[in-house]
Amino acid sequence: MTAQVLTPDAVVVGAGPAGLTAAAVLARRGARVLVLDREDTPGGIPRHSDHTGYGLRDLRRLVSGPAYAARLAETARQAGADIRTRAMVTHWTGERSLAVTTPGGLLDVRAEAVLLATGARERPRPARMIPGDRPQGVYTTGQLQTLVHGGHREVGSRAVVVGAEAVSWSAVLTLRAAGCRTTLMTTRHARPEAYAAFTVPGRTVLGVPIATGTRVTRISGRGRVESVEIEQIATGRRRTVACDTVVLTGDWVPDHELARTAGLVMDPGTLGPVVDTALRTSAPGVFAAGNLLHPVDTAEAAALDGAHAAERIARRLASPETPAPGVPLLAEPPFRWVAPQLLRPGDPAPPRGRLLLWPETHVPFPRLTARQDDRTLLRRRLPWPAAPGRVLRLPWPPALPLDPKAGPVTIGLA
Amino acid sequence: MPGADGTVWDVAVIGAGIVGAAIARELSGFGLTVALLEARDDVGDGTSKANTAILHTGFDAKPGTLESRLVREGHRLLGSYARAAGIPVERTGALMVAWTPEDLAALPALREKAEANGYDRCELVGPQEVYRQVPALGEGALGGMTVPDESITCTWTVNLALATDARQRGARVLLRHAVTAVGTAGDGTTTLHTTGGLVRCRWTVNAAGLGADTVDRLFGHDRFTITPRRGELLVFDKLARPLADRIVLPVPGKTGKGVLISPTVYGNVMLGPTAEDFTDRRATGTSESGFAFLRDKGERLMPSLMREEVTASYAGLRAATGREDYLVAAEPDQRYVLVGGIRSTGLSAGMAIAEHVRSLLADCGLALTPRTDLPAPPRMPNLGEAFRRPYQDAELIAADPEYGRVVCFCERVTAGEIRDACTSALPPAGPEGLRRRTRAMNGRCQGFSCAAAVTDLMERHLPAGAR
Numbered sequence: 001m002t003a004q005v006l007t008p009d010a011v012v013v014g015a016g017p018a019g020l021t022a023a024a025v026l027a028r029r030g031a032r033v034l035v036l037d038r039e040d041t042p043g044g045i046p047r048h049s050d051h052t053g054y055g056l057r058d059l060r061r062l063v064s065g066p067a068y069a070a071r072l073a074e075t076a077r078q079a080g081a082d083i084r085t086r087a088m089v090t091h092w093t094g095e096r097s098l099a100v101t102t103p104g105g106l107l108d109v110r111a112e113a114v115l116l117a118t119g120a121r122e123r124p125r126p127a128r129m130i131p132g133d134r135p136q137g138v139y140t141t142g143q144l145q146t147l148v149h150g151g152h153r154e155v156g157s158r159a160v161v162v163g164a165e166a167v168s169w170s171a172v173l174t175l176r177a178a179g180c181r182t183t184l185m186t187t188r189h190a191r192p193e194a195y196a197a198f199t200v201p202g203r204t205v206l207g208v209p210i211a212t213g214t215r216v217t218r219i220s221g222r223g224r225v226e227s228v229e230i231e232q233i234a235t236g237r238r239r240t241v242a243c244d245t246v247v248l249t250g251d252w253v254p255d256h257e258l259a260r261t262a263g264l265v266m267d268p269g270t271l272g273p274v275v276d277t278a279l280r281t282s283a284p285g286v287f288a289a290g291n292l293l294h295p296v297d298t299a300e301a302a303a304l305d306g307a308h309a310a311e312r313i314a315r316r317l318a319s320p321e322t323p324a325p326g327v328p329l330l331a332e333p334p335f336r337w338v339a340p341q342l343l344r345p346g347d348p349a350p351p352r353g354r355l356l357l358w359p360e361t362h363v364p365f366p367r368l369t370a371r372q373d374d375r376t377l378l379r380r381r382l383p384w385p386a387a388p389g390r391v392l393r394l395p396w397p398p399a400l401p402l403d404p405k406a407g408p409v410t411i412g413l414a
Numbered sequence: 415m416p417g418a419d420g421t422v423w424d425v426a427v428i429g430a431g432i433v434g435a436a437i438a439r440e441l442s443g444f445g446l447t448v449a450l451l452e453a454r455d456d457v458g459d460g461t462s463k464a465n466t467a468i469l470h471t472g473f474d475a476k477p478g479t480l481e482s483r484l485v486r487e488g489h490r491l492l493g494s495y496a497r498a499a500g501i502p503v504e505r506t507g508a509l510m511v512a513w514t515p516e517d518l519a520a521l522p523a524l525r526e527k528a529e530a531n532g533y534d535r536c537e538l539v540g541p542q543e544v545y546r547q548v549p550a551l552g553e554g555a556l557g558g559m560t561v562p563d564e565s566i567t568c569t570w571t572v573n574l575a576l577a578t579d580a581r582q583r584g585a586r587v588l589l590r591h592a593v594t595a596v597g598t599a600g601d602g603t604t605t606l607h608t609t610g611g612l613v614r615c616r617w618t619v620n621a622a623g624l625g626a627d628t629v630d631r632l633f634g635h636d637r638f639t640i641t642p643r644r645g646e647l648l649v650f651d652k653l654a655r656p657l658a659d660r661i662v663l664p665v666p667g668k669t670g671k672g673v674l675i676s677p678t679v680y681g682n683v684m685l686g687p688t689a690e691d692f693t694d695r696r697a698t699g700t701s702e703s704g705f706a707f708l709r710d711k712g713e714r715l716m717p718s719l720m721r722e723e724v725t726a727s728y729a730g731l732r733a734a735t736g737r738e739d740y741l742v743a744a745e746p747d748q749r750y751v752l753v754g755g756i757r758s759t760g761l762s763a764g765m766a767i768a769e770h771v772r773s774l775l776a777d778c779g780l781a782l783t784p785r786t787d788l789p790a791p792p793r794m795p796n797l798g799e800a801f802r803r804p805y806q807d808a809e810l811i812a813a814d815p816e817y818g819r820v821v822c823f824c825e826r827v828t829a830g831e832i833r834d835a836c837t838s839a840l841p842p843a844g845p846e847g848l849r850r851r852t853r854a855m856n857g858r859c860q861g862f863s864c865a866a867a868v869t870d871l872m873e874r875h876l877p878a879g880a881r
């Protein structure tokens with residue numbers, strides 16, 4: 001018995017905001033598009049995010065995560081995309097062919113174009129190397145939300161939330177809905193990473209104190225969490241905070257297994273594949289979108305990536321292309337990464353006309369420059385701050401006076 | 415309450431780690447009634463769950479010791495048992511790497527030692543060959559020695575297979591039976607007082623691992639003390655596996671076998687263990703100093719490994735006794751056998767230790783009649799990457815779609831496997847036991863995506879009373 005062969009024009013791996021939006025656009029362009037997702041239902045991370053905050057820029061109104069997920073799935077289906085869930089893509093069988101396990105049997109999917117939209121996850125405790133006992137009660141936000149969203153699962157009564165970015169507040173809200181009080185938030189940074197829109201009401205309405213400039217050095221407890229040890233990084237002073245729940249938030253890493261096993265050129269900063277502004281990876285016909293490329297931005301940004309990639313895939317399906325050689329784009333400190341990372345003459349502007357940067361320190365009104373060798377290509381003063389723990393968006397024009405023969409373009413502070 | 419019903423077991427084995435399970439399995443092959451007593455709520459929940467899972471040849475044991483002989487025999491016994499029971503074993507071989515001139519000078523003697531241990535396939539190799547075999551090694555390797563038969567296996571499956579087999583052969587597995595006191599009756603039977611009630615038996619085997627000295631004292635002896643030696647380990651992402659396709663050993667020093675790099679049968683790469691003496695027998699936590707030590711070692715041994723994500727970290731406790739050999743002793747008057755100090759080779763030697771204990775019992779006068787009606791070994795669910803797993807098996811999925819429903823994505827564990835583990839002869843007591851039986855939630859996301867689904871399935875399928 002062997003695998004059933006399917007030959008769509010395009011296959012999309014991952015039915016999160018990026019994949020579903022791409023599928024809808026591709027289907028509308030008349031492509032036969034197959035979407036594969038390993039979960040029971042399409043929608044990606046928003047499925048379990050039971051609070052409002054989704055859809056502002058793509059749906060143009062704010063809805064809850066589950067409503068947003070359902071909306072995107074319905075739109076893609078109505079456009080004609082074939083969405084298959086419980087479909088786990090396990091490995092590549094060729095340049096644009098994938099092996100898939102489903103309850104209905106094994107699939108061998110051979111497509112003209114592949115879009116990887118596999119998302120990102122939060123680093124769990126072992127990956128953060130937090131020593132100590134191994135009690136129950138330590139979660140990532142994603143895990144916490146699937147447990148609470150599924151109903152019936154009990155969380156403790158006093159939580160320490162590690163991180164103070166937007167997702168951390170999402171964890172606080174989920175904990176609150178589950179009857180668990182957040183006694184402390186901790187962040188390595190000198191100030192909370194989330195927008196003041198979260199932090200101010202968070203501090204006052206939810207009454208959550210934030211310990212800045214700290215790191216967790218130990219988790220203790222037999223059976224259930226009893227306490228965490230927290231170090232003030234600057235002084236090395238440590239104290240113990242009693243709690244029965246620990247939520248490790250943020251600290252994202254892309255789900256890049258398929259990207260890496262395809263042998264794609266990877267970016268050492270994002271840990272996702274290197275892409276150009278058309279969201280092509282280094283393998284012909286393989287595109288990528290969403291948090292796989294920029295861990296981590298909002299759902300709407302992932303969705304708009306998906307639409308952007310879909311336009312380029314539709315073109316490629318219509319007429320084969322040979323992209324021009326590109327110039328690498330590099331981030332300088334204090335930025336850990338920039339995405340996309342490759343500029344090709346003649347390519348479109350990046351999704352939404354923005355480059356994405358990941359700052360490692362706080363800069364109130366950053367002035368950015370892009371240089372190639374000793375030429376300045378672009379200078380921009382941003383009216384919003386750069387803050388660690390969230391993406392900085394830099395408006396980026398489609399056509400820059402690039403020299404395709406010169407060295408890489410670097411982006412940094414002026 | 416067992417025992418209260420008047421049952422007198424021919425043999426009670428204390429401790430359901432690899433050693434105790436192997437002994438119970440061995441003895442239940444001989445027309446004896448056997449009880450396997452375990453303090454915890456699952457088998458294989460002690461040191462046997464947290465080791466480096468290497469099936470040793472015994473090449474580096476101290477020649478002439480009991481350990482040397484039993485590891486060598488155990489390697490062979492477990493190798494063939496694994497084939498029969500479907501336990502994954504990969505013969506990756508090992509490369510011992512010399513990093514200093516002293517290391518290099520020690521290699522010829524190590525090869526001779528291997529030969530004295532009955533193992534003659536080690537070869538000395540130069541630095542070029544070292545880097546050809548493991549290109550990802552850090553700079554500075556001066557030479558090495560190959561040990562082609564060192565293999566890797568799944569310690570969880572080994573323990574579970576032996577306990578399942580013992581049970582199939584008629585042994586009773588008594589969980590939550592921690593032995594707390596020992597009494598003797600005039601009729602020559604022994605009464606074991608346990609947290610699960612009284613257990614009466616004619617013969618007792620003490621295979622209590624870290625608790626073996628305590629149990630030995632309950633029998634009135636005072637001959638050894640266990641100093642737990644903690645070993646911390648880091649498990650790296652599967653994407654690191656191409657870096658290490660064989661075991662990379664250091665040249666052993668005074669403090670033990672040293673820090674090694676090993677592929678795992680699950681497709682990961684492991685770095686460790688540390689060696690740190692403790693008094694607390696529950697000190698299976700990990701430490702800041704242990705992590706720092708391993709990071710530093712790893713940076714030198716294989717820098718590219720340290721760029722990969724850490725998937726798991728854990729610590730195991732070796733039952734060190736300060737002696738350079740196992741401590742296996744029969745007390746015919748007490749009808750009691752001590753199996754102690756099985757420190758760092760018990761996974762490899764377990765089945766041979768069991769045969770050794772059987773012959774000691776026979777010497778003490780226990781009548782052993784081989785059974786002719788023994789069931790075949792159990793066929794264990796395969797957790798190894800080198801062998802076919804349910805998610806890859808079109809026929810299996812066609813027969814039962816639950817094997818096509820991947821629930822734990824990172825480890826590719828299907829709903830069918832979780833159901834099977836929960837309805838098996840020795841079901842898990844909770845999520846930790848399920849991890850050891852299926853790999854569910856052991857992967858890089860540690861339950862980020864699957865914890866809820868896996869827990870739901872477990873609750874649905876576990877028989878009432880198993881939790």
Ligand SMILES: Cc1cc2nc3c(=O)[nH]c(=O)nc-3n(C[C@H](O)[C@H](O)[C@H](O)COP(=O)(O)OP(=O)(O)OC[C@H]3O[C@@H](n4cnc5c(N)ncnc54)[C@H](O)[C@@H]3O)c2cc1C
Pocket residue numbers: 013014015016017018019036037038039043044045046049052053054055087088089090117118119120141142145167170171255258289290291292296297298299300302303
């Ligand atoms: C707790 C939390 C709260 C958040 N709150 C907000 C918010 O309020 N507003 C907002 O805009 N954003 C929010 N976000 C961010 C938002 O959820 C993400 O940006 C968005 O989901 C990214 O979309 P994506 O399509 O890139 O990936 P994902 O949503 O992660 O989807 C990826 C999909 O790919 C599938 N997949 C991966 N590998 C495979 C494979 N091998 N085979 C088959 N399928 C596969 C996965 O199952 C998944 O369904 C939040 C995130 C979290 C974790």
Ligand SMILES: Cc1cc2nc3c(=O)[nH]c(=O)nc-3n(C[C@H](O)[C@H](O)[C@H](O)COP(=O)(O)OP(=O)(O)OC[C@H]3O[C@@H](n4cnc5c(N)ncnc54)[C@H](O)[C@@H]3O)c2cc1C
Pocket residue numbers: 428429430431432433434435451452453454457458459460461462463464465466467468469470591592593594621622623624625626629644645646687729730731732756757758759760761762763
């Ligand atoms: C870090 C590390 C790495 C290792 N690597 C390897 C390797 O690569 N290869 C190899 O062959 N070996 C290795 N070992 C050694 C191997 O793991 C052990 O030798 C083996 O697991 C010992 O098995 P056991 O059954 O004696 O002990 P355990 O597995 O500890 O079992 C003893 C059982 O007895 C129970 N018990 C204790 N007291 C009582 C009581 N009073 N009543 C009832 N039950 C009781 C405990 O709960 C426990 O389940 C390693 C060990 C460590 C720590």
